[in-house]
Amino acid sequence: MAHDLGFWTLQALNALQLSMLLFLLSIGLTVIFGLMHFVNLAHGSLYALGAYFAASLAAVGGYWTGFFLAPVAVAGVGILLYSGLIKRMRKSGSMAQVLVTFGLIFALLDLTRIFWGDLALAIEVPALLDGRLGFLGVEYPTYRLFIIALGLAIFGALAFVLGRTQIGAMIRAGVDNDAMAACLGINVERLFFIVFCVGCALAGLAGAVAAPLLSVTPDMGLQILIPTLIVIVIGGLGSLKGAIAGSLIYGFVQTFGAVLAPQLASVLIYALLAAVLVIKPVGLFPAKG
Amino acid sequence: MLETRNLDKSFGAVHVTRNVSLKLERGERRVILGPNGAGKTTLFNQLVGELTPDSGSVHLAGEDVTALPVAKRARRGLSRSYQKNTLFDGLTVEENLGLAAAVHTGHATQLWSDSLAKSEVREIVAEVAEQVNLMPFLHAKVSEISYGVRRQLEVGVALATRPLVLLMDEPTSGVGPEMSKGFHDLLNNLPRDLTMLIIEHDMDLAFDVADTITVLNYGEVVFDGLPEEARGSTLLKEIYLGSWENA
Amino acid sequence: EDIKVGLLLPYSGVYAALGNDIDAGFELGLKQFGAETSATFEIVREDTEVKPPVALGKAKKLILQDNVDVVAGIVSSGVLGAVRDMIDGAGVPLIVANAGNDEATGADCSPFITRMSFSNGQVNRPMGKWMAEQGVKKVFTLAPDYAAGRQMIDAFAASFTAAGGEIVGQEFTPFQKTQDFGPYLATAKASGADAVYVFYAGGEAIAFVKQYDSFGLKAELPLYGSGFLTSPLYVNAEGPAAEGVITALHYVPTIDNAENQAFAETFTAATGRVPSEFAVQGYDAARALIEATKTGAADRETLASALRQVSFDGPRGTTSIDPATNNVVQPIYVYETVAGDNGLTQKVVAQLPAEADPVNGCQMAPVTN
Amino acid sequence: MFRHNTLRYAVLIFLAGAALFQALTAGYFGLEILTEILVLAILVLALDIVAGFGGMVSLCHGALAGVGAYAYALLSAKAGIAPPVAMAGAVAVTGAAGWIIGAVCSRSHGIYFIMATLAFGQMAYSYVFEAPVFGGDDGLGGIERLDLSLIGLDLNDSRTFALFCLALLGAVYGAAVLILRSGLGRSLSGVMHNEQRMRALGLTVWRVKADVFGLSGMIAGLAGVLAAQHVMFISPGLLGWTVSGEALVVVILGGLGTLVGPLVGAAAFVVLKHELSAVTTYWHLVVGVILIAVVISRANGIFGWVEARWGARIERRVADATRKQQPGEVARDA
Amino acid sequence: MLELSAVQSGYGETQVLYGLSLEAKQGRVLAILGRNGAGKSTTLKTIMGLLPLKSGEIVFDGKPIASRPFDVAKSGIAYVPETRDIFPSLTVRENLEIAAKRFGAAGSGWTMARVLELFPRLGERLDNGGTQLSGGEQQMLAIARALLMNPRLLILDEPTEGLAPIIVKLIHDKLNELKTEGLSMIIVEQNFGFATSLADDVVVVGRGQVVWTGSAEEIRADQAAQHTWLGV
Ligand SMILES: Nc1ncnc2c1ncn2[C@@H]1O[C@H](COP(=O)(O)OP(=O)(O)OP(=O)(O)O)[C@@H](O)[C@H]1O
Numbered sequence A: 001m002a003h004d005l006g007f008w009t010l011q012a013l014n015a016l017q018l019s020m021l022l023f024l025l026s027i028g029l030t031v032i033f034g035l036m037h038f039v040n041l042a043h044g045s046l047y048a049l050g051a052y053f054a055a056s057l058a059a060v061g062g063y064w065t066g067f068f069l070a071p072v073a074v075a076g077v078g079i080l081l082y083s084g085l086i087k088r089m090r091k092s093g094s095m096a097q098v099l100v101t102f103g104l105i106f107a108l109l110d111l112t113r114i115f116w117g118d119l120a121l122a123i124e125v126p127a128l129l130d131g132r133l134g135f136l137g138v139e140y141p142t143y144r145l146f147i148i149a150l151g152l153a154i155f156g157a158l159a160f161v162l163g164r165t166q167i168g169a170m171i172r173a174g175v176d177n178d179a180m181a182a183c184l185g186i187n188v189e190r191l192f193f194i195v196f197c198v199g200c201a202l203a204g205l206a207g208a209v210a211a212p213l214l215s216v217t218p219d220m221g222l223q224i225l226i227p228t229l230i231v232i233v234i235g236g237l238g239s240l241k242g243a244i245a246g247s248l249i250y251g252f253v254q255t256f257g258a259v260l261a262p263q264l265a266s267v268l269i270y271a272l273l274a275a276v277l278v279i280k281p282v283g284l285f286p287a288k289g
Numbered sequence B: 001m002l003e004t005r006n007l008d009k010s011f012g013a014v015h016v017t018r019n020v021s022l023k024l025e026r027g028e029r030r031v032i033l034g035p036n037g038a039g040k041t042t043l044f045n046q047l048v049g050e051l052t053p054d055s056g057s058v059h060l061a062g063e064d065v066t067a068l069p070v071a072k073r074a075r076r077g078l079s080r081s082y083q084k085n086t087l088f089d090g091l092t093v094e095e096n097l098g099l100a101a102a103v104h105t106g107h108a109t110q111l112w113s114d115s116l117a118k119s120e121v122r123e124i125v126a127e128v129a130e131q132v133n134l135m136p137f138l139h140a141k142v143s144e145i146s147y148g149v150r151r152q153l154e155v156g157v158a159l160a161t162r163p164l165v166l167l168m169d170e171p172t173s174g175v176g177p178e179m180s181k182g183f184h185d186l187l188n189n190l191p192r193d194l195t196m197l198i199i200e201h202d203m204d205l206a207f208d209v210a211d212t213i214t215v216l217n218y219g220e221v222v223f224d225g226l227p228e229e230a231r232g233s234t235l236l237k238e239i240y241l242g243s244w245e246n247a
Numbered sequence C: 001e002d003i004k005v006g007l008l009l010p011y012s013g014v015y016a017a018l019g020n021d022i023d024a025g026f027e028l029g030l031k032q033f034g035a036e037t038s039a040t041f042e043i044v045r046e047d048t049e050v051k052p053p054v055a056l057g058k059a060k061k062l063i064l065q066d067n068v069d070v071v072a073g074i075v076s077s078g079v080l081g082a083v084r085d086m087i088d089g090a091g092v093p094l095i096v097a098n099a100g101n102d103e104a105t106g107a108d109c110s111p112f113i114t115r116m117s118f119s120n121g122q123v124n125r126p127m128g129k130w131m132a133e134q135g136v137k138k139v140f141t142l143a144p145d146y147a148a149g150r151q152m153i154d155a156f157a158a159s160f161t162a163a164g165g166e167i168v169g170q171e172f173t174p175f176q177k178t179q180d181f182g183p184y185l186a187t188a189k190a191s192g193a194d195a196v197y198v199f200y201a202g203g204e205a206i207a208f209v210k211q212y213d214s215f216g217l218k219a220e221l222p223l224y225g226s227g228f229l230t231s232p233l234y235v236n237a238e239g240p241a242a243e244g245v246i247t248a249l250h251y252v253p254t255i256d257n258a259e260n261q262a263f264a265e266t267f268t269a270a271t272g273r274v275p276s277e278f279a280v281q282g283y284d285a286a287r288a289l290i291e292a293t294k295t296g297a298a299d300r301e302t303l304a305s306a307l308r309q310v311s312f313d314g315p316r317g318t319t320s321i322d323p324a325t326n327n328v329v330q331p332i333y334v335y336e337t338v339a340g341d342n343g344l345t346q347k348v349v350a351q352l353p354a355e356a357d358p359v360n361g362c363q364m365a366p367v368t369n
Numbered sequence D: 001m002f003r004h005n006t007l008r009y010a011v012l013i014f015l016a017g018a019a020l021f022q023a024l025t026a027g028y029f030g031l032e033i034l035t036e037i038l039v040l041a042i043l044v045l046a047l048d049i050v051a052g053f054g055g056m057v058s059l060c061h062g063a064l065a066g067v068g069a070y071a072y073a074l075l076s077a078k079a080g081i082a083p084p085v086a087m088a089g090a091v092a093v094t095g096a097a098g099w100i101i102g103a104v105c106s107r108s109h110g111i112y113f114i115m116a117t118l119a120f121g122q123m124a125y126s127y128v129f130e131a132p133v134f135g136g137d138d139g140l141g142g143i144e145r146l147d148l149s150l151i152g153l154d155l156n157d158s159r160t161f162a163l164f165c166l167a168l169l170g171a172v173y174g175a176a177v178l179i180l181r182s183g184l185g186r187s188l189s190g191v192m193h194n195e196q197r198m199r200a201l202g203l204t205v206w207r208v209k210a211d212v213f214g215l216s217g218m219i220a221g222l223a224g225v226l227a228a229q230h231v232m233f234i235s236p237g238l239l240g241w242t243v244s245g246e247a248l249v250v251v252i253l254g255g256l257g258t259l260v261g262p263l264v265g266a267a268a269f270v271v272l273k274h275e276l277s278a279v280t281t282y283w284h285l286v287v288g289v290i291l292i293a294v295v296i297s298r299a300n301g302i303f304g305w306v307e308a309r310w311g312a313r314i315e316r317r318v319a320d321a322t323r324k325q326q327p328g329e330v331a332r333d334a
Numbered sequence E: 001m002l003e004l005s006a007v008q009s010g011y012g013e014t015q016v017l018y019g020l021s022l023e024a025k026q027g028r029v030l031a032i033l034g035r036n037g038a039g040k041s042t043t044l045k046t047i048m049g050l051l052p053l054k055s056g057e058i059v060f061d062g063k064p065i066a067s068r069p070f071d072v073a074k075s076g077i078a079y080v081p082e083t084r085d086i087f088p089s090l091t092v093r094e095n096l097e098i099a100a101k102r103f104g105a106a107g108s109g110w111t112m113a114r115v116l117e118l119f120p121r122l123g124e125r126l127d128n129g130g131t132q133l134s135g136g137e138q139q140m141l142a143i144a145r146a147l148l149m150n151p152r153l154l155i156l157d158e159p160t161e162g163l164a165p166i167i168v169k170l171i172h173d174k175l176n177e178l179k180t181e182g183l184s185m186i187i188v189e190q191n192f193g194f195a196t197s198l199a200d201d202v203v204v205v206g207r208g209q210v211v212w213t214g215s216a217e218e219i220r221a222d223q224a225a226q227h228t229w230l231g232v
């Protein structure tokens, strides 16, 4: 197969687009998971909820209504989960958390089926982002470029907040030792609540953004969970750098694997994950400490 | 028995061990003194293999062990206690000691028998418990004993592998004066042929136990000699002792 | 007399929507034609969860504990493969209402297994010849990497090349793990094909059709496929992206005959949905069962034998069973998805004649009675 | 460290009695469920050994069982090897697979370990799913049960097969206890509590982990072989991560690190699933809510909850009773 | 300013404090002495709200003390734990910054510059990770961090543990300075000389209760008490 430069550009953009979508999702998981040491396996279900909310809201008020409100709605669900469940589970050890969030996966999956049915839903790409843009000598769907831009923007914003601000340092301190942080007068409970909500909102955003690209089905949360976990484990838990690195690695391996070694496409990423963990048992860029 | 040649280690820009060469004869008891951050613990970590030196070598009983992993060095008779307790928290004192003894006696990987029930292991456990005064606590869980007793267990676990060389990192840190004295008796009662390297801040204890003294400052050996010489050394006073007593 | 029917369908899991449509069709069929027979029916439902071992357990329960006279349903080929020996061994007639693996009415055929749905080869084979006739020369194919995907594409490719066409590239995408088809679409575009022929179903179909359109491929590289791609069950989720896609299937709701009109109307009245191919499969499975009982068959053995000889004019046109394989024989409809008054609809472009599948190694006892 | 106590013995005896009663009296479907429980119980015992006593929370035990099932199917149905030999072969294959996975993952901990094992499980899944020898997505049928007609047993009879599985479960339980009480098991517990210290004491930690994971793999493989013989059909779904996830749920639901708890969990889970799925297709919702409720109760699973409530009291009662019976004992204690 | 009366507390089922009562007075230094495991650290943790108060009363400035550590800190109490508890993910600078200011307590005006003057060693390590410090450096950081909160009451659990004598001396001088500035302190110590030379008042804890109360001079003079309660 002799391919021209345009082909490879296109594939690189595909890889980047997939990476950014995964980044939006994994960053939410990694902040909750790494910073709160909370194992939220139900993160994928929140992503599915985001997609469903976006689909329902878009049907009423158009794409942008869904885009802006779905994360808010998912954060709302997050608030319910936090005050009903997560708060109690914060100190319960990761096994209990795995189990509770596993239970949540089961429950949320069936709840989406009850509310929205088994049939797939969909959202149309908004007029503004419809069509294609000429780009580096190729035509690329505008909506996919939008996802890439959005991912990079969120990455930048989070890097700034976590790394450069007081609140970022306080979050990290609370993670290391919440009792001591509280003794220094940091309101750890509120901090974590905010972190959790932001994480949920990001999952919702990822769902809303993915919806026009994919189909909205009850099991989409379960399908995305494993890739997301792979991303944060390859990257290293709790670190922003890890989430972005993991996402890029996953996106590029998956995309170019599909092109260059289609027979191996489905095994490749797992082999990579195993290899990374053998060489660096805590991922490439784990949070300090 | 234990020898280091030109050990060197840096963490980024921080040079923590500079060209450290030490030589311990069989049965020698050496105390390492040095201000906080002098690199004492880091030196221990390199001796047992938890850290790899940037250059230099470690020799145990005449053999170069620099390339050996932690476990292999331990099986050749190198044992350590930690500055911060590193115990089997959910288990009892007896089990803590038993696990160590089982590794030493080679029962730790057997599938056909219970290592903790072996008479060889039980003997070691009883002996060590006697040596470090843990007899009354044998069946208590680590979480149920006080910090001071945990410090004793920390040393006990290290002893239960029946080492040739015992490294102790501040065995008395955080321990009250009474227990501290107990420790000092305890150390004096250990077999004379056991080679010991002790990091200590407690001067009285140090001068009492030590055959020889090494002082580290900024990762460098600045003094190596007999306790009497150390006591007189002005250098040592300056960098380390200060003059708290006069306060 | 009372005939006990075990409905073995996925009511949860990825194929729940299909299971529900088949169930609704089956119910409707019994209601519609129930009066034509003296037999009455009792239904026992079991959820396969689309897991073969679970389905096998449920099948055993239906047969050994509930003592059903006939089993109907089965959506996935994997489940059909799992229960095949059990059904055959126990001698319970099974009316397959979806699963299309060629072997079930080929090498693994059984006098007790009658398929009222389709076979993978059957719905794709005619399309190869038809596309070649339309002047399409070079085709790139895409399908999920599993048995059904490969069978569908292989049947198409064989007849397309036999008719003088050329397959310039093939990709099989990891099944149920591929959500982003971008990489494959770029490859298809670069392949120099005149058209793309695909098989996708369910969520994958929606994502595929939308992504195909978003890359602007539809204009330069027309999209053809197995009709599941634009099934009425999903086509509205695909939206305008599906317009102009040409596919072939054994049923579309716009087939112009009286039976279909009646069926579509009643089905829509009952469920609020346009009937899908799955709905009609359930409906015809019920109809076949009733036709069989009309011959006086009432127990497992007689029902099995009667089912093999069923033939009727239904929504799909003349529908009959080929006793050599027990597979359904039916016309295939080529249709284009077009914008209609209430969303997207199916414009039938061609009706290709019914052909019985090749026997594919099936050795079946001839019909006796 | 593993210890039996009165409550554990009592629950074991109760479970064995209930299983035996069910095996002797149940109808067809009851036997199916019983067998499902017994096979699942073997799998979760394997998982509890590594997760509950070694801190190695594995998300590949379903896949290991699947490997066992496929190995048995290939060896017996395709290669024509006699079923008992094929069975031993399959167990050996999964043991080896487990050993390798354990060795490779030995440096990872916590969630990293979970993910590393998941990766191996998914690799096996993808491979089996796509390789034609394994029948791909359609699975493999025609798997035979062991032929024990020599000793007068017909395993094709559901009741006999259930009893056969029960006997094997008993044997596996015994083996698990022996493993945990061996030197290896003790060291494993040391590794779980403090890996760094075990290493500093001279233990080759990765070998211990690999050895135990290998043994656990053998048990998981046996579960897989029995599952294959039970259903007589296998499909790649057996290796999927959700199976491993469910096994983990069962272990935690029952009581991680108690060995008895997972047995309780297996019975509770299977019965619940069957009862609920008969009523509603939304049974996952109910199971989910129950799971959450159990965990919120802050107990170590169902069995842990019972043990926390009554374990100590029973223990005291029994101690009192035995004292009364043996006055000599009291004198010696005092 | 802080008064504990009949406090009972402990860890889960394990009770450690059995009706402990003591008082720390405004502007004075109280030393809590006692053998290992007597319950000194437990007392401090109970004050900070890190352990639940099972019964009894703790009054700070005339009001019952808050129950959550966050509120206790807000009311003006800073705590240096036995285990130092430096945040490993934060640099030394960040460790200090997150504690700085906040409640604007009318303190002695501790600023970053001033604590770095006190512990120049920390200045050299500002951009290091918290756990890359040696044990002694970590202790300094923990004290510096507490000072930056400008507390009205400073609680120190074994501030000299593992410190080289020269640093002990330095800390002694600095704490003495704080004392003359009028900062109220509670110090738990093993180092008898250190504690009694700094403290105004002394209580000795034994088996979860106060077994001796008096002034620093008194305990220094009371050989018998020293021997009975402290074993020195
Ligand atoms: N987390 C815990 N769980 C259970 N018991 C504990 C815990 N921490 C301490 N204890 C017990 O509480 C008692 C008092 O401990 P505490 O730490 O208050 O002693 P201390 O006086 O500070 O001694 P030290 O000088 O050794 O620090 C001890 O017996 C100890 O074993």
Ligand SMILES: Nc1ncnc2c1ncn2[C@@H]1O[C@H](COP(=O)(O)OP(=O)(O)OP(=O)(O)O)[C@@H](O)[C@H]1O
Pocket: B011, B014, B016, B034, B035, B036, B037, B038, B039, B040, B041, B042, B043, B083, E131, E132, E133, E134, E135, E136, E137, E162
């Ligand atoms: N992992 C690490 N990365 C970077 N620097 C480190 C690391 N570990 C230790 N250091 C630095 O090395 C120096 C020596 O530390 P070490 O713990 O060996 O001191 P020590 O002599 O044991 O002191 P103490 O008596 O306080 O325990 C310190 O300055 C410390 O900050």
Ligand SMILES: [Mg+2]
Pocket: B040, B041, B042, B083, B169, E134, E135
């Ligand atoms: Mg040190």
Ligand SMILES: [Mg+2]
Pocket: E040, E041, E042, E082, E157
């Ligand atoms: Mg203390």
